[in-house]
Amino acid sequence: MKQLTGIVQLIDSLEAGGAERMAVNIANALALRGLPSSLMLTRKEGMLKAQLHPQVKYVFLNKKYTLDLAAVCKARKFIVTNNIAILHAHTTSWFFAVLLKITKPSLKLIWHDHYGKSEQLSNRPLIGLKWAALFFDSCIAVNGALKEWIQYKLKHPKVFIINNFSLNNASEIKQTILKGKNEKRILCLANLRPQKDHLNLLKSFKIINEIYDDWTLHIVGLDFKDHYSQELKKHIKKNRIDNHVFFYGSCPDTEYILSQASIGVLSSDSEGLPLALIEYGLANLGVVVTDVGDCCELIENGTNGFLVQPKNAAVLAEKLIALIENKEMRLEMGKELHNNVMELYSKEKAINQLISLYRSLD
Numbered sequence: 001m002k003q004l005t006g007i008v009q010l011i012d013s014l015e016a017g018g019a020e021r022m023a024v025n026i027a028n029a030l031a032l033r034g035l036p037s038s039l040m041l042t043r044k045e046g047m048l049k050a051q052l053h054p055q056v057k058y059v060f061l062n063k064k065y066t067l068d069l070a071a072v073c074k075a076r077k078f079i080v081t082n083n084i085a086i087l088h089a090h091t092t093s094w095f096f097a098v099l100l101k102i103t104k105p106s107l108k109l110i111w112h113d114h115y116g117k118s119e120q121l122s123n124r125p126l127i128g129l130k131w132a133a134l135f136f137d138s139c140i141a142v143n144g145a146l147k148e149w150i151q152y153k154l155k156h157p158k159v160f161i162i163n164n165f166s167l168n169n170a171s172e173i174k175q176t177i178l179k180g181k182n183e184k185r186i187l188c189l190a191n192l193r194p195q196k197d198h199l200n201l202l203k204s205f206k207i208i209n210e211i212y213d214d215w216t217l218h219i220v221g222l223d224f225k226d227h228y229s230q231e232l233k234k235h236i237k238k239n240r241i242d243n244h245v246f247f248y249g250s251c252p253d254t255e256y257i258l259s260q261a262s263i264g265v266l267s268s269d270s271e272g273l274p275l276a277l278i279e280y281g282l283a284n285l286g287v288v289v290t291d292v293g294d295c296c297e298l299i300e301n302g303t304n305g306f307l308v309q310p311k312n313a314a315v316l317a318e319k320l321i322a323l324i325e326n327k328e329m330r331l332e333m334g335k336e337l338h339n340n341v342m343e344l345y346s347k348e349k350a351i352n353q354l355i356s357l358y359r360s361l362d
Contacts, residue, residue: 004035004036004085004086004355004358004359005036005083005084005085005086006036006038006079006082006083006084006085006086007030007035007036007037007038007084007085007086007088007358008037008038008039008040008078008079008082008084008086008087008088009023009024009026009027009037009038009039009040009088009090010023010040010042010087010088010089010090010093010096010097011023011039011040011041011042011090011091011093012041012042012043012044012091012092012093012096013041013042013043013044013045013046014041014044014045014046014047014048014049015044015046015047015048015222015250016046016047016048016191016221016222016250016251016252017191017222018114018116018164018272018274018275018276019090019091019112019114020046020048020090021048021275022090022112022114022164022165022275023039023090024039024048024051024052025165025166025167025347026088026351026354027039027052027053027056028051028052028053028056028167029165029167029347029350029351030351030354030355031053031055031056032053032055033351033355035355036082036083037053037055037056037057038056038057038058038059038078038082038084039052039056039057039058039059040058040059040061040075040078041058041059041060041061042061042063042071042093042096043061043062043063045060046250047250047252048252050171050252051169051171051172051252057082059074059075059078061074061075063096066095067099071096072096072099072100072103075096075100076100076103076104079100079104079107080104084107085106085107085108086107086108086110086358086361087100087101087107087108087109087110088110088112089109089110089111089112090112090114091112091113091114091115094111094129094132094136095128095132097109097111097132097135098132098135101135102135108137108138108361109135109136109137110136110137110138110139110140110357110361111132111133111136111138111139111140112139112140112142113139113140113141113142113146113150114142114272115146115272116195116270116271116272116274116293117195117270117271117272120270121145121146121149124149126153126154129154130153130154130155133150133154133155133156136156136158137158137361138158138159138160138357138360138361139154139156139158139159139160140159140160140161140162140354140357141159141160141161141162142161142162142163142164142272142273143161143272143273143293143294143297144161144294145272145293145294146272147159147160147161160353160357162350162353162354162357163273163344163345163349163350164273164275164278164345164350165278165345165346165347165349165350165351166275166278166279166282166345166347167347168255169254169255172252172253172254172255172256173252173253174253174256175251175252175253175256176220176248176251176253176256176257177260178216178218178246178248178257178260178261179216179218179246180215180216180218180244180246181214181215181216182260183262183327184212184214184215184216184262185215185216185217185218185260185261185262185263186205186208186215186216186217186218186261186262186263186264186265186320187218187220187257187258187260187261187263187264187265187280187285188201188217188218188219188220188221188264188265188266188267189220189221189254189257189264189266189276189279189280190219190220190221190266190268190274190276191221191222191224191250192219192221192222192223192224192226192228192229192232193224193228194228195268195269195270195271196221196266196267196268197267197268197269197290197310197311198219198232198267199231199232199235200267200269200310200311200312200313200316201217201265201267201313201316202217202232202235202236202239202241202245203235203313204267204313204314204316204317204320205217205241205244205245205317205320206239206241206313207313207314207317208317208320208321208324209241209244211321212321212324213244215244215324216244216245216246217241217244217245217246218246218248218257218261219245219246219247219248220248220249220250220251220254220257221249221250222249222250223247223249223250233247254279255283258279258280258282258283258285259283261283261285262285262286262323262330263285263286263287263288263320263323263324263330264276264277264279264280264283264285264286264287264288264289265287265288265289265316265320266287266288266289266290266295267289267290267310267316268289268290268292268293268310269290269292269310269311270292270293271290271292271293271294271295272293272294273293273294273295273297273298274289274293274295277289277295277298277299278298278341278345280337281298281304281334281337281338281340281341281345282338282341282342283334283338284331284334284335284337284338285334285337286305286323286329286330286331286333286334286337287299287305287306287333287334287337288305288306288308288316288319288320288323289305289306289307289308290307290308290309290310290316291307291308291309291310292310295307297344298337298340298341298344298345299337300340303333303336304333304336304337304339304340305333305337306319306322306323
């Protein structure tokens with residue numbers, strides 16, 4: 001079988017977002033397979049840098065503006081020096097990736113689309129991407145809706161679905177201690193973005209708190225300190241649940257955090273397939289998530305979790321209370337979800353698909 005030459009993941013930042021974590025996961029998984037794996041960062045370093053496997057070669061370009069020729073030259077030098085043949089560009093890094101392919105046409109360019117607003121694809125900007133798609137040798141989508149969008153809007157003939165996956169972090173340092181009582185914690189892994197609709201979750205938790213005031217809600221994700229964040233915190237104070245709702249910001253020890261929770265929740269009004277849901281499954285959590293994006297591909301309502309309609313705090317609270325009141329059901333659902341994740345969203349399956357795609361291009 002033909003030996004793959006260098007492969008580099010291209011991403012704009014290493015803050016703790018879904019696309020960023022997948023870029024790191026892929027780079028690490030390839031390195032663990034003994035393949036020549038690299039990660040190239042364009043714009044902003046972050047906490048995920050510490051999770052890179054030692055065998056993953058890394059370069060930070062410190063790109064300052066859109067047409068940063070110094071960053072392009074630095075990237076091209078890295079590509080030539082490390083014999084990179086495949087450039088795997090994630091999410092918004094497509095423009096910089098195209099610039100690199102123009103300077104080195106022999107590069108095989110894959111664009112990996114992680115767009116998280118599947119219910120709002122009709123509003124997605126097209127102009128730049130339609131031009132860039134002419135340079136893509138292949139595209140990867142993380143769900144069916146994105147695949148269709150790329151096929152019909154970008155007119156690209158080669159689009160593949162490769163599921164997100166989570167990767168154990170052997171070097172993880174256990175440092176985040178969740179507040180509240182053991183076995184009475186609800187966890188939401190989601191950056192503080194409007195599409196995650198934390199406000200709906202807070203309204204739901206207010207209902208729960210009036211019945212079960214010994215349960216607590218824990219929100220882990222990047223806080224942008226913006227208007228949305230301020231509104232959430234105002235709502236918490238106004239409803240007097242500030243002693244039961246806790247924010248932790250971005251945390252590097254996700255596995256340890258998951259081990260301290262009993263229930264996982266997502267209240268988004270738009271999603272693709274959230275990596276957090278896969279991580280809930282790996283941690284055997286009982287879950288309640290909104291029926292958006294491809295969540296229904298993983299959750300069979302009432303069997304391995306609950307699906308609820310978005311922006312319905314009463315129903316979200318009802319299903320969370322069902323899990324609170326029935327520990328046996330919660331544990332059984334968590335076990336069923338774990339089995340489903342291991343079957344459909346395993347690292348091995350995704351990496352095997354990815355390597356086959358790489359071989360077809362290299």
